[in-house]
Amino acid sequence: MRIIDLAVKDLRQVVRDRKSALFLVAMPIVFMLFFSLIFGAQGAQRDPRLPVGFVNHDLASSVSTDLFSLLEGSDAIRPVVLDQKQAGKAGELVRDGKLAAALIVPDGFGQVALAARQPKLTLIVAADNPAGQTASNAVDAAVTRLLANVQIAQLSAEAFETSAQLASETERQAYLEQALTLSNAAWRNPPLSVTVEGAGATERDQPSWQNAYNQTSPGTIIQFTIYSLIMCAGVLVSERKSGAMQRLLTTPISRAQIIAGHTLGMLVVVLAQQAVLIAFSYFVLGIQYLRVPLAILLVAGAYALWVVSLGMLIGAVARSDDQVVMWSLIAMFVFSALGGAWFPLEFTGKAFAAIGHLTPSAWAMDGFQNIIMRGLGLSSVLLPVGILLAYAAAFFALAVWRFRFE
Amino acid sequence: MNTQRAIEVQDLHKDYGEIHAVQGISFDVCTGEIFSLLGPNGAGKTTTLAMLSCLLEPTKGDALVMGHSIRHEPMAVKAAIGVIPQEIALYADLSARENLSFWGKMYGLRGTALRERVDEVLGIIGLADRQKGPVAKFSGGMKRRLNIGIGLLHKPQILFMDEPTVGIDPQSRRNILDSVKELNRQGMTILYTTHYMEEAQELSDHIAIMDQGKVIAYGTHEELVKIVGELDRIDLMISGESERVLEQWRATAGVHQASAEDKKVTLLVDDSNLVLPRLFEAAVRSGVRITAVEIAEPNLEAVFLHLTGRALRD
């Protein structure tokens, strides 16, 4: 009963401190809105593909026209024709981020290609950034397709010339260009294709696995739940500083009960915060959190318990409000980054990913994504939940052991 | 005593909208004397001190501090005074030495002169062996000593001390009072505010009693006590509720004033021999027990009671 009384007291204080409450809930919503606006606007741009400059010095040839068409057909990039003046500054435009890359088609390119010699194109690109890499890969694919068509045209001409003569160079040229046209057309309906499905996408209640916010939504929830460490730890530090803690100890309540009471109060607040964020993600961003509500509840609850236990540990050892904020912020940054809340661990180096997967935050991400992206069921969250609870138990034990009451 | 005037306060007013915190006070402080402003909380003492320190601009009136007007020559005034605020105003994350050095610089001390004076003040306040550690780790008494030391750095001609003994233990208070007397003995003029009658009585050459923004009495201790005249002061300790008997005692013949603080009731009476039995009768009628009686000469407490009808600590 005393535990509940203590928890209710904490809740009352939190509700009265409107500024903190605002922070706990308003900040993450603002963040999610902000990023959804950015990504949404990015997606809704007239053409969200990366711009790649196209400088064509080989205007007479149909080969360079074909190349331009192939670039236009790309999913990832869109060609932007550069005029004379811009062409001279193509490199600077790439350097300054105005273009992801610039492709220079030299004079005579088509002729060289069709003459079965080694044609060369120049691609100005910063290979060290993601946009550059994407542009480079997309241009490579288009150029490879172009060369394939050129190869087909040459093979056809060579085959023809074993059976009959092509009267003149002009006729040969015409033959090659016809072959190019036929080849281009045939690629538009290839006989063999590759299709990609998300596992779980064939389930009756489909998770929308290609929702762009499937990473940022749980990531934001993970990060901002850790932010509530400041409040969790702060409750203990203020109680100690004001002398109320010592006064509590003169009443018939044990130390363990004190910690349990604070834990309960803070858990309610953290769960409420998560509920708001999950609701926002579900209704506004369309993330499928309610596919398996019990699973989400378990993951959110176990994660909240771990965060509160860490808050108790920080509160146990911190001597001032400043120290609380400092340790809480460091924990937020480290656990968010290592847990894959900011960027998928898949994209990081092996060592980083290995360390990251040890963290509770990574397990919580896993738990959420199993439901919202992978279309899995309740059983898929049991392991993450178990690990989170184990971490929580360990941190609580540490907190009780290290607790300073004055 | 020197009759030259260190401070001349001329009809000083301070209003905050409709609130008249200080209402036309005037008094003089002679050079080399200890002058106390005595009064309850809210009397206007701190506001008066703030005006004389050039922290607040008076609404009306002026004062001369060592001949300099607080309105027109604030820098000269500040150079002449040392201020010891009621609340501890120190940089807790700096050491005692660093605090003193910094504040010394603010008073215009530099180089060797600053260094030597800091050493001297550390000796005066007894913190020479704790000069390097952060002030945050000092006890309350040590912080108070440092608080005082800062006010002494530039050897001011006048020291303003705003209720320096509030909320401290008896031994520290004793030390502060002794320090005040020693500083005065060395020639410093001290303007001291307090609501403790005993302090004003012990320290002061002259006392101004303030209440509700006005100076209601001014003079030496003897002169002030004479206001009460031939009246006797009776202090009674009672058990039971004082309200039950206070009205009856006020109505008793020979009683001029009566005021209660907790279980202690102070009365000003014509003749204690005649009035005392009547007080006992009234107590019996009210069902209140008198547990101790003290008959004494009137003191400043009695003066305040006589002038305002309230106890100094009401």
Place this chain on the structure above:
Amino acid sequence: MKMLDIALKDLLRYLRTAFLVVMMFVVPLLMTGIFYFAFGGQGSSAGFNVPVTRVQIVNLDRPPAQSSRLAFGEMLIEFLQHEKLATLLQVTIAPDGASAREAVKNRSAEVAVIIPANFTSAALTPGEGATITIVQDPARTLGPGIVKGLISQFVDGLVGAKIAASVVMEQFGQRGIAVQADTLQNVAVQYAAWAVAQGQSRGEGKNPALELEAPPRKVEPASEKTVVAGLIMTGMMLFFVFYTGAGTAESIIQEDEEGTLARLFTTPTLHSVILGGKFIGVFITIIVQLIVLLIASALAFGIHWGELPAVVLLSIGLVVAAAGFGVFVMSFVKNMRQAGPVVGGVLTLSGMVGGLFTTGIQNLPAAYETIQLLTPHGWALRGWKLALAGGGVSDVLLPALVMLAMGAVYFAVGAFLFRKRFA
């Protein structure tokens, strides 16, 4: 002189406050360090440090009897199991489609590949089509992307050969020349050989027809991860420098509450000198922070911040902008209780609008890039990115001047409000 005394006293206090030291130096370097560690070695075409992708593959392909020696399904599997791909893929043969899908579902594989029954037949028979199905873990991008790329490359080789044959047939037919079967076969085989050679070159990172050229930089970065670190550190540095501007200006409010400001006002020191000293303290602290961060990040992460004159110019602009903004924001704060949420909230919002949290994201909407320039943060980011890319004084002059102007205006307003308050 007294102004400097006050400023240096403040600097000493700030450097003794663990919280401020952590926020000024430790956190920005820690955050960048995390990113540097996370992405170390990423991005170079020579080697992608990607975890091995587990692939379950089901070969349902039944080659037609007459061309049983051409089993493209098996060839695809051999291709994926090639030793050169061993560091990228771990390929297991699954008995059927259902178990392969299940393996991805229960996360014992990242990708399942299902080769349809008519795969070889469709490759050889005109008018027939087939589709390879890739089932992936939805939470993965890189691994499935690599598998798709490899399979597409293989499939394109077959498609190209088929198209080559069909083009030959079409062109011969139009000219009234009969096509021999072995002509078609030769064309297909020659095409396939060409496709294999192309594939090998591309697998080594070189398209023979494409010459890559880096954009003209005045300074070449030490490595790809230095570039990543540079961008991240820029965002962190700018955010925490602006934070310091507000955090140090907060000391005016703090001193007011602690009583030391009133005490300062009782000394023979002009109010303007006292406030001036506090403001100078803000400037000096930011300068110290900036110098430490620039040097530490250059040493730790190999970041080359740019040409020295450009860096100095930008530093001056940044110091004025951050100090001015901090003084401005704090001039509206009444007490320390308000200060925390105000500092945290305003700085986070302005950092967000200014683009400090999206430094690593390319191709942002043009409207957003314009909005960033409403804040001094946005101009700071623009200038520092130019310097990182090797820009000179003429390149960074505009951002630096705008920062100076904005900072000066903010400072003037903030200082005016403080003076009014403590007149």
